[in-house]
Amino acid sequence: MRQPVATCTTMLFHDDSMGRPVNEVVVMAFDRYTARCHPLRYRSHVIAHFFCDVPPMMTIACANTYMVKMYQLVVSIVATVFPTILIICSYIKILNSIFLLRSAESRHKAFVTCGSHLVSVIIFFGAAMFVHLRLDNPFSPYEDRMLALSYCVIIQTINPLIYSLKNKEMKNAIRKLNLRMTLH
Numbered sequence: 001m002r003q004p005v006a007t008c009t010t011m012l013f014h015d016d017s018m019g020r021p022v023n024e025v026v027v028m029a030f031d032r033y034t035a036r037c038h039p040l041r042y043r044s045h046v047i048a049h050f051f052c053d054v055p056p057m058m059t060i061a062c063a064n065t066y067m068v069k070m071y072q073l074v075v076s077i078v079a080t081v082f083p084t085i086l087i088i089c090s091y092i093k094i095l096n097s098i099f100l101l102r103s104a105e106s107r108h109k110a111f112v113t114c115g116s117h118l119v120s121v122i123i124f125f126g127a128a129m130f131v132h133l134r135l136d137n138p139f140s141p142y143e144d145r146m147l148a149l150s151y152c153v154i155i156q157t158i159n160p161l162i163y164s165l166k167n168k169e170m171k172n173a174i175r176k177l178n179l180r181m182t183l184h
Helices: 005-017 024-037 054-058 066-099 104-132 141-164 168-183
Strands: 002-004 046-048
Touching (some): 002 005, 005 024, 005 046, 005 054, 054 066, 054 104
Antiparallel strands (some): 002 046
């Protein structure tokens, strides 16, 4: 839960410029090198967070962070707002095509299918925008960690559940579970 600042800085640069999977091994090697060859520097500054992210890094910065915050805002807009706009535009087209369907059953089926995806998107991008599209951090470190946890872990965990709720087998299993719980 605590990350060294040097490691976070390296990881943030890596994430923003090259993408996480590309050079993950290089970052890990650098981390091991720092831990082994410079053990006194390795744990000099740490942040209390689940992973290296810009908002927690800003809390320990000694310099003026205005330009870093502006850069983070631009990166966050590109990474969250633009995809959200594209998703909204695609759903407008999808809704238009759904309303053209003649059968009420077909419309219902299409709404259920699209609805589960839309719920996931709203929760994920909503939490991500809430965390990253702000210049000042009005939250405590604990609240910040919980917000990050919501869009990095919780969303990924509940996605299969959200998508499977439209599955008839899953609905039947939930009904049986509810019936058992009410009988006991």
